[in-house]
Amino acid sequence: MPIRNEREDVGLEGWWAASYVVLWILVVVLCLVVVALARQIGTLLLRVESRGALELDDEGPPLEEATQPTETADATGRPVVLGGPGEAQLLLFVSPGCRLCQAVLPSVGAVARAGRLVPYVVTDADREETLAAFGDARLGAPVVPGLEIARAFGVPGTPYAVVLDPTGAAVAKGTVNNLEQMEGLVDTATRRLSSDRDARAAGSVHDA
Numbered sequence: 001m002p003i004r005n006e007r008e009d010v011g012l013e014g015w016w017a018a019s020y021v022v023l024w025i026l027v028v029v030l031c032l033v034v035v036a037l038a039r040q041i042g043t044l045l046l047r048v049e050s051r052g053a054l055e056l057d058d059e060g061p062p063l064e065e066a067t068q069p070t071e072t073a074d075a076t077g078r079p080v081v082l083g084g085p086g087e088a089q090l091l092l093f094v095s096p097g098c099r100l101c102q103a104v105l106p107s108v109g110a111v112a113r114a115g116r117l118v119p120y121v122v123t124d125a126d127r128e129e130t131l132a133a134f135g136d137a138r139l140g141a142p143v144v145p146g147l148e149i150a151r152a153f154g155v156p157g158t159p160y161a162v163v164l165d166p167t168g169a170a171v172a173k174g175t176v177n178n179l180e181q182m183e184g185l186v187d188t189a190t191r192r193l194s195s196d197r198d199a200r201a202a203g204s205v206h207d208a
Helices: 006-050 099-114 127-134 145-154 180-207
Strands: 070-073 081-082 089-094 118-123 143-145 160-164 168-174
Touching: 006 127, 070 145, 081 118, 099 118, 099 180, 118 127, 118 145, 127 143, 160 180, 168 180
Parallel strands: 089 118, 118 143
Antiparallel strands: 070 081, 089 160, 160 168
C-alpha cells in the first residue's frame, strides 16, 4: 500500500481548515444580510401602516355629490337611514371574517364622536351572518346588514370608510387598515367641511 506523504496530509488539513473559515465567514455575512433586510422590511411596513387612507376617484361614492337616503334596518331590526340630508355620518364597511375589520371596529364609535359624526357599521352580508359575526360586539354604532348598500356606494373592499356631510354628500372616503388611517380620514373630512364653511361665509360677506 502506498504511504501518504506528511506534506500531503498537512496540505489537506490546511485546505479543510481554510474551507471551514470561509464557510463561517459566509454564514456571518448571510446573517448580517438577513438582519439588514429585516430592518428594511420593518421600516417599509411602518411607512405603509402610517400612510393615510387611500382615496381613489374611481372607488367609492363621488366626492361632493349628495347620496340618496337609504331607509333600512340594523341587525336588531331598528330602522336607520343611511345617506341623504340630515346628520353627518361615518359609514364603516366591513366583512365577516375580515381581520383588518376586527382591528378597526372597536374604535369606530370614538373616532366618529371626535369628528362629531354619527357612526354606522355596514356589513356586506345578510342579517343572519351579520348577527353571527358581530352580534356580540360592543361597537358603539348600529350594525347594518347592507350588501346592496355597499354595492351602491361602490365599495371596492373592506374595511372601507365614507364620511357624509349633513347634506348627504361624501366629503372623504378610503380604505382604512388601522386606527390611524380612520382618524386621518375623519380629520380630512373635518378640514374639508371647515374650508367649505369658510368659503360660504366669505361669499356671503362679499355679496353683502
